[in-house]
Amino acid sequence: MTTPPAPFIELHDASQTFVGVFIGPELWARTKDAILPILEAAGQEPTDAVSPAAPPAEPLADFETLLAYWDFAYxxxxxxxxxxxxxxxxxxxxDEPRKFRLTSANLGGQTSFCCLACRSKIIKRHFKKHVSVDCLPFVDKS
Ligand SMILES: [Zn+2]
Structure with missing residues (x-):
């Protein structure tokens, strides 16, 4: 006795994480023409925003806010x-290419940057009449 193959199967890994869908050959043959354009269109949508490998966006809006409320003596x-x-x-x-990335900025006047050459953290603090700059070497936390 044979059971017909399931038309499609949702696949999970050992930890029950959903990893994808398997579509049997008969179902695929019947639905391919309808599904393929949808899959291809979805695959072409930009994925930059969700790519986990991409570094977080620079908080430029925070920096702009700091500039907008700038009340230092310089x-x-x-x-x-x-x-x-x-x-x-x-x-x-x-800079082109960039040498430093903004990593944080706040209304208190503290800005932080990452040196793209050596990954040091540069903290630039704005006080009423002067600026202090600290440079902390990159520490591998792993
Ligand atoms: Zn550096």
Missing amino acids: PPAYDLACAQCGAKTEDWRK
Whole structure:
């Protein structure tokens, strides 16, 4: 006695995580023309936003907010220097390719950057009349 193959099977791995769908050859033959265009169209949609490998977006809006409420005794400056590897820029926003990435900015005047050459963390704190800059070497947390 034979049981007909299931038309399609949802596949799970050992930990019951859903990994995909198997469609049997007969069902696929009958539905391929309808399904294939849908699959192809869905596959072409940009996936950058959900890619787990992509670094988090720079919080540029936070930086813009800091600039909008700027009340320090000096104008904003965009120069950065890495004390660890010597990388530096006159304007971190304009390097091509970029040398530093903004990692955080807040209304209190603290901004943080990552040196893309050596992954050091550069913390630039804005006080009423002066700026302090710290450069912390990259620490592998693993
Ligand atoms: Zn560096």
